[in-house]
Amino acid sequence: MHTQFTDQSVLEAANARLDRVFQDFDNVIVAFSGGKDSGVLLNLALAAGDRHGRQIGVFHFDYEAQYQATTDYVDATYASLRGRIDPLRCCVPVLCPTATSMHETHWRPWDPDKREIWVRPLPEDHLGPDAFDFLTDTMSDYAFQERIALWHHKRRNASRTAVLVGIRAEESLDRWRTIAGTQRRYRHAGLPWTTRLFDDVYTAYPIYDWRVEDIWTANACFGWGYNRLYDLFHLAGVPLHAMRVSSPFHNYAKSTLSLYRAVDPQTWGKLVSRVNGVNFTAIYGDTVAMGWKDITKPAHFTWRDYALFLLDTLPEDTAAGFREKLATSIRFWREKGGVLSAETQADLRRAGIPFEVGEKSNYKTDKLPVRMEYADDVDSNDFKLIPTWKRLCICILKNDHVGKYMGFSLTKREMERREAAIAKYRDL
Template identity: 25%
Template sequence: MPRKRLFLDMTVLEAARERLRHVYDTFDTVAVQFSGGKDSSAVLLLAKEIHEERGLGPVTVIFRDEEMVSPSVIRYIEYIKDLPWVNMEWYCLPMGQEIWVLGRREYVLLWSAQREREGRLVRDIPSWAITAQHFGLTNDEVVPEPVDYYTMQGKQGQVAFLTGIRANESMIRYRSVVQKLHENYINRPYRLSKAIPLRLVKPIYDWTTDDVLKYVAVDNDFPYCEYYDYAAMSGANTRVGIPLHSVAARRLNDVVITEPEFYDDLYRAFPHIEAQRNLWKDFDIEELIASYASNEWDGVRSCINDNMLSDGKHKDAMKFAAEFRKKRKNDPYGFPIDHLIRTLLLNEFRHSAPSPVGPKTRAHRMRLAALQDADDLDKVDDLI
């Protein structure tokens, strides 16, 4: 069914408040998933409004500590934890996390017991944290269930977790709020059993960055994470999050510029990231993509074998390539081999379905150029 954007006769702030009142009317337990970023700070303040309006007491806040969190973000989250109107649950659970170095990808175990024995944790586990041991598990392997399964333990009835996801941050996030006609901002968590009564809520999905900053810093005069000031002064990336995945690692020097002591901690835990920092600016990733693509499906297999360095990542890549191959059978020009190689080396693919190249993408332009070189002008006209 086609979707059409409708504009409401209210501000985004009024719409967010209306959504939250509906959520608090509908669900038995509501908590805020907090990252330390400006968006989750806005959601936290909106939840505070509802709690004060209805006399609900402290706001339950959930922080999923992923170990590779910068000192400025941790300081801010500790500040939030100590606010009298906040009841924070701080989780440090062993999860798989990607490290990306010059196109090579591997999963590492967050809070790994082995790295702890070797003195290679980025940070120590806080004494107040909820850990794997609380669930009868250890830090020797990934928790067997999705993390949401653990963070909702002890919550009563129908549960809603409020998130700060906004549609204009990425196409994936935009698509997540146009899948439903009604209550489009309320969704089931990915991979979580349908028997578990949990929903994720995006009350500020239609806000812009300016909306967020005005509400947090101007309307509420509320402090925000100091990392944003570091980034503004240095021109660094303004996203708060783990700095070693496939997108963030390409700007690893931002960590050195903004919080050099944090880079030292990352380097101590994962020394090979130094190759990414020193060599990326001169690394010809397009030449590598072209080299693998020239061998077609043998090149795809070589790409996976060479660059997916952990068993889990290798398995995910093989599964994605198999799905891509099926789609390429029906649409070879929409699913060129170099597009698959580029996705495997540069983009997130674990939770994504293969999608065709489209207008205004680098892969599309390169495909047109290749067809022009082959004098296949009729096909070029069809694709423009």
């Protein structure tokens, strides 16, 4: 996807996309997180629904442990739209990743076995686990959020369903890649801002080209309500582009977990007892202790020694997950190789690290594949791209159970499980 400037404003472009959605899809759902982007998208979709004389579904996955201001905003939104929308506020005990603990890789919101330490009571008019025949004990929050689109598609006996998601390409490379990386055959009618989830079920990103300033301009111009948490963030000195509303325990949120103490102390007190390691992560989440800065190791250890030592100190299941990811990565770099720039290859030569350069890569890049063994450490601007034992140590210290910091892909077993689930539900 390339940048193309037109005479349309982002508002006009978003409305045109929404009109196309309502023309092509008989069932429309808005994914409403309670954040600034999904809030603006919801207001735009409501207006589009009115133009086309259509009702929309509003899906909110309630994580239980969240800022009180977010809960207040979601409560108020559903209350104001009662009778106008199909409410899909879901409170289910699925597996959600946590980066606050070496002993737990996941936690369950609304876990019935931990009712006495829930952060807050169940909201009114919610959909619980009994509402979903596809729910399993091993289902993740992301899998649930995908699967509910197909569930609602069947529930409404729809011909074609669109799930509107308020992600913006400006937010991160991952979000840009979600939109730009979709192959044409997985788009609806070739539209670059759509992605197929299942047969006749698509996600659509009508505000993908908006900037954060556009979001707040729209709220101001139209007088739309919004999550007042952003006002508290502003008072706490959080930069405009760093304001996020999400589950507090995942990897991207842990460096700002301590904000809960400042802007929502009552909720903070409940978080401490709800999920293992919360207090430690809030104190050290943006420090050496959590692997974010320049970590050090015991002088008598190599980085390989230190990585193996850390693995030996972890709970058995957690260590097994890291070892499986590591084995996959070692095999990848030894047999296939990862693409590295000429500058990064020069860094390897200066460090005296042997490697082989292949002739071509299957990736769409001018960089050539590099095959090598795991190194202990390399001084390079592209440190995160190079397979080193130090990088593994950082991954462990960050409680990065998925291995994103190391660039790990899913293991073969995980990919097979994912493909099996997709195949199972595709034809339901």
